[in-house]
Amino acid sequence: MKLDDFDFDLPEGLIATRPARPRTSARLLVAKGDDLRDLHVRDLPDLLGPGDLLVLNDTKVIPARLTGHRTRHTPQGDATAKVEITLLEPQADGTWRALAKPLRKLKPGEVIRFGDTLSAEVAAMSDTDLSLRFDAVGEAFDAALAQVGAMPLPPYIAALRPPDEADRQDYQTVWAEKTGAVAAPTASLHFDDALLQALRDRGVRFTHVTLHVGAGTFLPVKVEDVTTHKMHGEWGEVTPEAAEAINATRANGGRIIPVGTTALRLIESAAAEDGTIAPYQGVTEIFIYPGYRFRVTDALMTNFHLPKSTLLMLVSALMGQDRIGTLYRHAVNSGYRFFSYGDASLLIP
Template sequence: MKLSDFDFDLPEDLIATRPARPRSSARMLVAEGDRLTDAVVRDLTRWLRPGDRLVLNNTKVIPARLAGVRHRVTPEGPVAAQVELTLTAPQAAGTWRTLAKPLRKLKAGDRLALPEGLGAEVVARDETDAVIRFDRDGAALQAALDAVGHMPLPPYIAAKRKPDAQDRDDYQTIWARHAGAVAAPTASLHFDAPLLAALRDQGVDFTEVTLHVGAGTFLPVKVEDVTTHRMHAEWGEVTPEAAAAIAATKAAGGRVIPVGTTALRLIESAAAGPEGMIAPFRDETDIFIYPGFEFRVADGLITNFHLPQSTLLMLVSALMGRDRMLAAYAHAVAERYRFFSYGDASLLLPAP
């Protein structure tokens, strides 16, 4: 299975830099086996039915992008320089792994002065990122990040414009509860209160799980044989109550449909045991889903349109079939759907 098997041509102007408003007005391509239907997200009530269960990722994106000044004392005297940081994952002992620009200029012991008096120290640095320790933790650190941080927009948006105040709302789901993600579960951004109410009135059930999405979700696949690719690890939790609700839906003949690839990866990780049944889960997962994967929980998926040659395109190809997905993406390009994090949605329902 080659990386080139998951390539397609994408016009640059189809990359969305702002979301649709209202959220549920975004376009939605419905793929039911080989059948494609153009719709909008609020039309989900046409395809979902009583007894179906949507699985929602309730992670909350932290304002993980920071700008400050690096300070170092040298034999020639103190040296200061600008630095940009993007937090990627909390580590043991209160430290954070961090992408930095310029990374090669950082050294262990450097002091970082950030806005509003927030400070940090560089603990270590390797070829890919740095480890830093803030001068505060817990609620105090979260409050400081809320005050001075910027939302960590994906590289393909950040290259076109800087984050602004509007992104504080746009790049956060309406059910975000548990802070820890540095990227949004973007399929969830299409949901608003009226759509949730309409689905509840229709008899659709909801279950929340937590997967803290890391910056590694944007890392490209660099191997031609995709089966040798190694995924980044992300922390997630499926509570006993969530596992029981999902299992009950399966037993009753309802469909379990994750909202987003992060929710899908988590529930399939929670069902990776020898019995193949979903169970409570609280751990890191680096599950890699590509064609040939046997789905044990998910009966469909709501997701956005993904990058060429990405692990997420491989995941949806595993669910629907590679040829079907490439045909769906060709249709989306021809019909000028908007792509990636702030783009349009798809509802993927494999053929029975």
């Protein structure tokens, strides 16, 4: 299974840099068997009904992109230099692992100041990242970060425009609750309160799980034989209540439909061979590619993914490579908007 098997041509003009407004006006490509239908997210209540369970990721994206200054001591006096930081994940010792630009000019013990409300000491360095110890913790840290940080837009959007105030709402789900992600579960960005209520009125049920999406979700696959790729780890939790809801839905013959690949990867990590789910808490590194046997997922709502990405491999595992190839060619030819702020698909094997 070669990396080039998951490549396709995508015109740059189809990369969405802003979301559809309202959220539910985004287009929805519905693929069921050999049938393709061009609809909109607002049509979901007509596609789902009693017995269906949507699994939603309730992680909350932090404003993880920081611009700070370090002080350098020179013979001519002190000088400041700009440093760009992207937080990756908190560590057990209270520090944060982060990316820095420029990285190699920093040294352990140096202090980076992010305005008047937040600063951090460089606690440790590696060839690729560093650890920062901030001068605030808990709620004080969250408040300071909200003041000085920017939303960590994906690289393919950040390359086209900088983050702004609108992204603080646009790049967050309406049910975001548990702080810890540095990337959004983007299929969930299409929902608003009115759509959730319309789905409830149809008898659709919801349960929440948590997967803190990391920056590793954007890392390219660098091996030619995709089966040798090593996935990044992300922390997740399936609560006893969520496990019970999923198991009860399966027992009653209902469909389990994760909204987004993050929710799918988590529930597949927590599922036993027979498809039953137990409460789960820990890091998942599950890599789903063609040949994988899905244990609990019956359908998936997801956005359109990057060429040669692990997420394109995941949807190919669900629908079949040939089918995904046909679906993506249709999406490109029909002008669907791609990636995090783009349109959505509902994939029903």
